[in-house]
Every structure is written in C-alpha cells, then in structure tokens.
Amino acid sequence: MSVDTATVAKIAALARIKLSEGEVAAMVPELNSILDWVEQLAEVDVTGIEPMTAVIPNTLRLRDDKVNADPLTGGNLRDKVLANAPANEHGFFGVPKVIE
Amino acid sequence: MTDLTELGVAAIRDGVAAGSFTAVEVATAFNANVAAAQAALNAFIVATPDKALDAAAKTDKARAANKPLGKLGGVPIGMKDLFATAGTQTTAASHILEGFIPPYESTVSQKLWDAGAGMLGKLNLDQFAMGSSNETSYFGNVVSPWRRNDGGNASLAPGGSSGGSSSAVSARLCPAATGTDTGGSIRQPAAFTGISGIKPTYGRCSRWGIVAFASSLDQAGPMARDVRDCAIMLEAMAGFDAKDSTSLDMAVPAWEAGLSPDMRGKKVGIPREYRMDGMDADVAKSWDDGIAWLKDAGAEVVDINLPHTRYALPAYYIIAPAEASSNLARYDGVRYGLRDLPEGAGLQDMYAATRAAGFGAEVKRRILIGTYVLSAGFYDAYYTQAQKVRALIARDFEQAFQQCDVILAPTAPSAAFALGDKTADPLSMYLNDVFAVPASLAGLPAMSVPAGLNREGLPLGLQIIGRPFDEQGVLNAGLAIESRAGFTAKPERWW
Numbered sequence: 001m002s003v004d005t006a007t008v009a010k011i012a013a014l015a016r017i018k019l020s021e022g023e024v025a026a027m028v029p030e031l032n033s034i035l036d037w038v039e040q041l042a043e044v045d046v047t048g049i050e051p052m053t054a055v056i057p058n059t060l061r062l063r064d065d066k067v068n069a070d071p072l073t074g075g076n077l078r079d080k081v082l083a084n085a086p087a088n089e090h091g092f093f094g095v096p097k098v099i100e
Numbered sequence: 101m102t103d104l105t106e107l108g109v110a111a112i113r114d115g116v117a118a119g120s121f122t123a124v125e126v127a128t129a130f131n132a133n134v135a136a137a138q139a140a141l142n143a144f145i146v147a148t149p150d151k152a153l154d155a156a157a158k159t160d161k162a163r164a165a166n167k168p169l170g171k172l173g174g175v176p177i178g179m180k181d182l183f184a185t186a187g188t189q190t191t192a193a194s195h196i197l198e199g200f201i202p203p204y205e206s207t208v209s210q211k212l213w214d215a216g217a218g219m220l221g222k223l224n225l226d227q228f229a230m231g232s233s234n235e236t237s238y239f240g241n242v243v244s245p246w247r248r249n250d251g252g253n254a255s256l257a258p259g260g261s262s263g264g265s266s267s268a269v270s271a272r273l274c275p276a277a278t279g280t281d282t283g284g285s286i287r288q289p290a291a292f293t294g295i296s297g298i299k300p301t302y303g304r305c306s307r308w309g310i311v312a313f314a315s316s317l318d319q320a321g322p323m324a325r326d327v328r329d330c331a332i333m334l335e336a337m338a339g340f341d342a343k344d345s346t347s348l349d350m351a352v353p354a355w356e357a358g359l360s361p362d363m364r365g366k367k368v369g370i371p372r373e374y375r376m377d378g379m380d381a382d383v384a385k386s387w388d389d390g391i392a393w394l395k396d397a398g399a400e401v402v403d404i405n406l407p408h409t410r411y412a413l414p415a416y417y418i419i420a421p422a423e424a425s426s427n428l429a430r431y432d433g434v435r436y437g438l439r440d441l442p443e444g445a446g447l448q449d450m451y452a453a454t455r456a457a458g459f460g461a462e463v464k465r466r467i468l469i470g471t472y473v474l475s476a477g478f479y480d481a482y483y484t485q486a487q488k489v490r491a492l493i494a495r496d497f498e499q500a501f502q503q504c505d506v507i508l509a510p511t512a513p514s515a516a517f518a519l520g521d522k523t524a525d526p527l528s529m530y531l532n533d534v535f536a537v538p539a540s541l542a543g544l545p546a547m548s549v550p551a552g553l554n555r556e557g558l559p560l561g562l563q564i565i566g567r568p569f570d571e572q573g574v575l576n577a578g579l580a581i582e583s584r585a586g587f588t589a590k591p592e593r594w595w
Binding site: 015055056072077081 | 200201202203204301302303316317342343345346348349408411414415417418425429432433434435436437438439441445446447448449450451452453455456459464465467468469471472475481482484485486487488489490491492494526527541542543568
C-alpha cells in the first residue's frame, strides 16, 4: 500500500497538522519509504496469535469511589489547571468562537 | 584535592557521608562543569545550579545534625527534560511545550529528590524522545564529548533520545542522569558515549509525570558511569505508584546489595539472528570479547534463536507512531503550551496551525504514520498485525529464557556516527535501534555497558537482556563484563 498527495493531505487534516502543498509533496515519498519497509510484516504467519494488549501481565486496579481520594490529582485545582493555558478567561479555557 | 567531578554516585554518596567533602562542594564543582560545557555540548536545555546547591545544603545540614542522608544524599544529577519538574520548565525538547511550567512533579523525579539527590538542570533530548542522535530537539543538537582518533574534529552524535543525558554523564557534567527508553533511548546513547544505562522491566518506574511518547513502551531508567551507580539510581527511581495504571505492585529489590560479578551456574544466550550479514567488524569483536568475559566469570554460553528479530523494528515503527499520534493529540493550543491563532481562524484552524508551528519534522512524520496505520480500513493490516508480531517477539524471548538466564548482544550496530550523517534518510536512522527494540517490545529489562573502543577510538556497548523482573541478573552480568573489560577511557576535554 502506498500513499499519494490526496491521502497525505487527508491524514494531515485528521491529525490536525497544517501542511502546505510543498510539505505534503515532500512527505509522500518519506511516508512511502517507511510504509514499504513495514510492509514486510505481512509475510509473518500469525495464525492463532492474539495481538498483544499488555506487555507485562498486570491487573487494572480500581480506586475507591471517593471524591478527591488523591489530593494531587483530585479536584479544587482550577487555578493550577489553568496556569499554563495560552488563554484563560473567567476561570475557563479560552478558545476562538465555535458557534456562530 | 581530588577533582570531585571524576567521582561517581557511590563515591560521592560515601564521601559526603564520611565527611571527606561536603555536598555543597560537589554541587559547586558539577555546576561549574555544566556551565563551562554548555556552549560546546548543548547538553542542557535549562541549568538549575541553585536547585543543586539547595539540595546539597540540605544534605550537609542533615549530616551535621546526624540525620539519615538518603540513598542519594549529596549526589547532584541531570534530569532528562521529559520529566515534569514542578516550577521548572519542561519541554520534551519541543517548541509546543516551550515555557510550560508544570505545577506538579513526576513520580520518578520526586523519588530522586526524596532520596537526597539535587537537580543540576534539565537535559536536552530528541523532540518528544523521537530520534536516535539528538538532532530533532527544538533547542539544538547535543554534541558528544567524544571525538574520533583521526585528528579531525567532526561533531559526533551522543545517541538518542537521551542524548543530553549521555553527553553530560560522559563529559563529567553530572555523575548520573535520568533517561527514558521507548525503543533504545537509554541503551544506544549509553553505548555511544562509553557509559552504562539500564531500562528496567516495563512498569518498574512510574510513568506519571513523564511526557508520553508510546505508553506501552516508555520506561524510565538511570544512566551513569558504572553498573553500581546504575543500581543505586534505579533503586531510588523504581517502585509502585497508584497514579500509573501499568505500575508494577512489587517491592523494589536491594539491587546494589545484590551485586555480584560471579556468573557460575548462569547460562548466557547468544542470539543467532543478531549476528547479521555485514556486521561491523569491531562490533563483532566486542561481542566475542563479551562472550569470553562472561565465560571467564563462570557462565555457560549457549546459542539461542529469536526467529522474529528482523520483524521487531518494522513492528515498532507501527506501534510507537500509532501510540504517539494518540498521545500527542493533547497538544491543541488550548490547555497548555503554544497557541498559534491566525487572524480570523476558527477552532479547527487553530489546532492545525498550532501543531504545524509547534512540532518538528520527525514528530510530524510519526504522527502522520500513526494516524494512517490507525485509520479506518488500514487498522488491521498495520496495527493489529504489528501487535500480533509483537506477541511473537515476546514469545521468542520467553522460549529463549527456558534455555538461558540472560542474553548478550551488541547494543548498537555501530559506534557513534557524525551529526548530519543520517538525517536525510529516516529509515537509516531507525535501523540504529535494530538490537535495542526487541527487548522494548517485550518489556524486558536490558542494559548497556561499555565494552571497549573501536579502531576510531570510539566506545562500543554490550547489551544484556534479562527475564521480566530480573534486573539483578542483568546488573550482575553487566558487572561481570565491566570488571573484565577494564574500560577506563574517557573523552579528552576539548570544550
């Protein structure tokens, strides 16, 4: 499988990365050389093999159903959460107008 | 008085505890080395001399009061700029996070400070840890302190992604540093610069507060000048953390106390598939040396097969970009980091402009690959197939470990290359991690230790891979090699 300029432009749009036409054109052969190379995985016989989900067997833990059980990751941290926001307005994240 | 910056972690810890010198004297000496090397090596993105001095003063005060000093009392270290450090800029070497000041501390760095370590600064790296030569950083290339013995002064790659860490430790800017390893990012830079580094079993070190690249692969680990120093650092870094859902709920062994170079009764596996056609002659020789050293230490050497080795790298370059494309979706110009809002732009345009301006070329390339392999219609052919191959690679190791206790292989296919040598061809750069990636895909503990110099006078590393949770076996084999290799070479100071 290989990608063309239309596909790269589509992927870039999906990934929310603005690329100029020139950048798209430059990316096409780069991505194709990587995709051609990973293509060799298709020759591996994977009959009966389950895709790996956890590299080291582990069980997912549940935390106690308690508000602010861990003060470090709990609530009441509005100002800290907003501290690095490029635009913080009235205690919220500011974004350009979304609804006309 | 001895040059304190020639001392490693154990010697500093013991010397401060014994009163041979003060922690403040140690921090002052390393701060001076950091400042003197910055223009030439660019190993740090930010230096934090005051933090190193504050921690040192605390240690000296504790000692005066006869209080316990901690496992790393008086030891100043470098922190890879992928670990969130409260109040100190954390960038992942990217423009998109430039100026980001975390309000919280990563679990691993907090554990190191709790153990008495102090921070010399935030170390440069490949952008978002994507790279093998430290040439993708927004803050400029890191230069290795090593030079070829041909009299030329070509700038060499310190390896990557932990290139600031490797350059700084080998140039004596810090006795130890943190690294992270997703597909070789601790081991390959350690090999390139003649130092030691260990990636523990996946889950040993908490990932909380580490900027995420590929979550199923990312593991933190130490880089230092010898095996003992790595063991001391790793003890302080590892441990269960409820804030990381993949953290291992296991006690941290006393790795330093358990160190032994005696390999009697141990079997060392030599994977046939790693002896590739056209292998560098010096690399092949260092591997043979390693086999002889481990035999000398009493080990029995057995040939093993890891049949899916050649598929590890292509599987990695599907899985890692796929996870990265998902993890890096968080950089949107809304919550933190850079925002690029063109005149009159809407929300979607702002996302796209921000990410175009904030990510470097390699990061964009990997996000696009990841987005493609996860997209409708291609997911099974690429991603599911890669995860199946990954399961086969893990099974190869499982079967091999029925015949041996540890595996010995080269860390990298060559010694350090010159900066700029491989930047034109992403694939040739990726191939640098051919020996490192399989252990990452299987989540296994793996370490690089210096084996010797090649004909150009550059260091070569040997890699030891162990069973899950057997960091001790890996460290001990590393020690057996270290005590026989007699590696004392260090870069001559030109900076």
